[in-house]
Amino acid sequence: MVEKKKYRCAACNWKFSRNYKPGLCPYCGRESVEEAIDNSATGMVKEVEELGK
Numbered sequence: 001m002v003e004k005k006k007y008r009c010a011a012c013n014w015k016f017s018r019n020y021k022p023g024l025c026p027y028c029g030r031e032s033v034e035e036a037i038d039n040s041a042t043g044m045v046k047e048v049e050e051l052g053k
Protein backbone atom coordinates (compact mmCIF):
# COMPACT_ATOMS: atom_id res chain seq x y z
CA MET A 1 0.00 0.00 0.00
CA VAL A 2 1.43 3.33 -1.07
CA GLU A 3 0.45 6.46 0.80
CA LYS A 4 0.04 9.57 -1.32
CA LYS A 5 1.10 12.91 0.03
CA LYS A 6 -0.19 16.29 -0.98
CA TYR A 7 2.13 18.85 -2.44
CA ARG A 8 1.79 22.37 -3.70
CA CYS A 9 3.90 24.60 -5.87
CA ALA A 10 4.86 27.92 -4.28
CA ALA A 11 5.38 29.50 -7.71
CA CYS A 12 2.03 28.77 -9.39
CA ASN A 13 0.02 27.45 -6.39
CA TRP A 14 -0.71 24.19 -8.23
CA LYS A 15 -1.83 21.44 -5.82
CA PHE A 16 -1.44 17.73 -6.51
CA SER A 17 -0.87 14.37 -4.87
CA ARG A 18 2.17 12.12 -5.35
CA ASN A 19 3.45 9.01 -3.62
CA TYR A 20 6.97 10.46 -3.92
CA LYS A 21 8.42 13.94 -3.59
CA PRO A 22 8.48 15.54 -7.02
CA GLY A 23 11.56 17.57 -7.90
CA LEU A 24 9.74 19.80 -10.32
CA CYS A 25 6.22 21.19 -10.46
CA PRO A 26 4.25 19.25 -13.09
CA TYR A 27 2.42 22.44 -14.05
CA CYS A 28 5.06 25.16 -14.35
CA GLY A 29 8.24 23.03 -14.13
CA ARG A 30 9.88 25.05 -11.34
CA GLU A 31 11.68 23.62 -8.32
CA SER A 32 9.33 25.26 -5.85
CA VAL A 33 7.35 22.17 -4.80
CA GLU A 34 6.68 21.89 -1.08
CA GLU A 35 4.55 19.60 1.05
CA ALA A 36 1.02 20.97 1.42
CA ILE A 37 -0.21 21.65 4.94
CA ASP A 38 -3.60 20.27 5.87
CA ASN A 39 -6.15 23.08 6.01
CA SER A 40 -8.39 21.44 8.62
CA ALA A 41 -6.43 22.93 11.54
CA THR A 42 -6.71 26.41 10.03
CA GLY A 43 -10.48 26.00 9.71
CA MET A 44 -10.75 25.21 13.42
CA VAL A 45 -8.77 28.32 14.33
CA LYS A 46 -11.14 30.44 12.25
CA GLU A 47 -14.14 28.93 14.02
CA VAL A 48 -12.68 29.77 17.41
CA GLU A 49 -11.96 33.34 16.33
CA GLU A 50 -15.55 33.81 15.15
CA LEU A 51 -16.90 32.52 18.48
CA GLY A 52 -14.73 34.99 20.38
CA LYS A 53 -16.31 38.06 18.75
Ligand SMILES: [Zn+2]
Binding pocket: 009, 010, 011, 012, 013, 014, 025, 026, 027, 028, 029, 030
Ligand atom coordinates in the same frame (compact mmCIF):
# COMPACT_ATOMS: atom_id res chain seq x y z
ZN1 LIG B 1 4.28 25.32 -10.31
